[in-house]
Amino acid sequence: MFSSHKTLKRRTPAKGIDRREYIGHLVDEYYTTTNVEAQEQVTANLANFAYDPINWPHLLETDALDVFLASLESQDQPLKLHGIAALCNICFVKFIREQLKPITDLFVRTDHPEIVFHSLALFYQLLESGDVDRDLLLSPSLLRTVQEWRIKAHDQRIVKLCQLLLQDFATRTEVVELQNAPPTLPAAEQPTTSAGSSG
Structure with a gap:
């Protein structure tokens, strides 16, 4: 189900982390962790964000698309799957081309x-x-x-x-x-x- 900015604001606690910041933290974690399971969790979360167009600007601004691309080069099957699923969902033609x-x-x-x-x-x-x-x-x-x-x-x-x-x-x-x-x-x-x- 797609979200609206009004819905997101209502669901976010007053002192809660905003969505763009959270996605940025996930991207940072992908590159700083050496734990494959942690990377799998990060890419699964980022791929879920790619389902909803409201998140696409945040994914672009935080360079999450580079994470999806890096996942394709991994030896880990779940990382590859999360990367290609996210690219399929978001389908930014210029980047993918x-x-x-x-x-x-x-x-x-x-x-x-x-x-x-x-x-x-x-x-x-x-x-x-x-x-x-x-x-x-x-x-x-x-x-x-x-x-x-x-x-x-x-x-x-x-x-x-x-x-x-x-x-x-x-x-x-x-x-x-x-x-x-x-x-x-x-x-x-x-x-x-x-x-x-x-x-």
């Missing part, structure tokens, strides 16, 4: 369904807005990953988003090529052989 590579790289290499779901939703928003060049976003590797998730996902939300993305934004030639291409697995899922294994 300048940061497409880490966002698309995360999508192509992840095996986390919720990260995939939020990434697909973000891609669809960007393409639907027309503010991001289709050819820049829909690289062959990204389209291939979309096709693979469309086939292998058990989550129908992911399947439907993959179908919509391919149907609305891929060319007929690209779709045909995807259907004829052999499936590939993310690097983490590639089968490995042990040097000491026996046949």
Whole structure:
């Protein structure tokens, strides 16, 4: 549910910390703590703030978008999820357009369904807005990953988003090529052989 400034003022105690200041404290905590669980709590809180447009100016002023971007580069799955979910919710096109590579790289290499779901939703928003060049976003590797998730996902939300993305934004030639291409697995899922294994 979206908030109004009047509602926020009524809910904030007279001596309570204001929202912009609180978000600023969260951003500072992300960078000063070395505890991953604390960072997870911070990014979860910041991602929740991203749901409501009334918070967006505060998120921008405190550089919270840089926290979301930094989360994508983490080795921690919850941090990655909070980062991509927040970017999906807030969808500041100019910022995201300048940061497409880490966002698309995360999508192509992840095996986390919720990260995939939020990434697909973000891609669809960007393409639907027309503010991001289709050819820049829909690289062959990204389209291939979309096709693979469309086939292998058990989550129908992911399947439907993959179908919509391919149907609305891929060319007929690209779709045909995807259907004829052999499936590939993310690097983490590639089968490995042990040097000491026996046949």
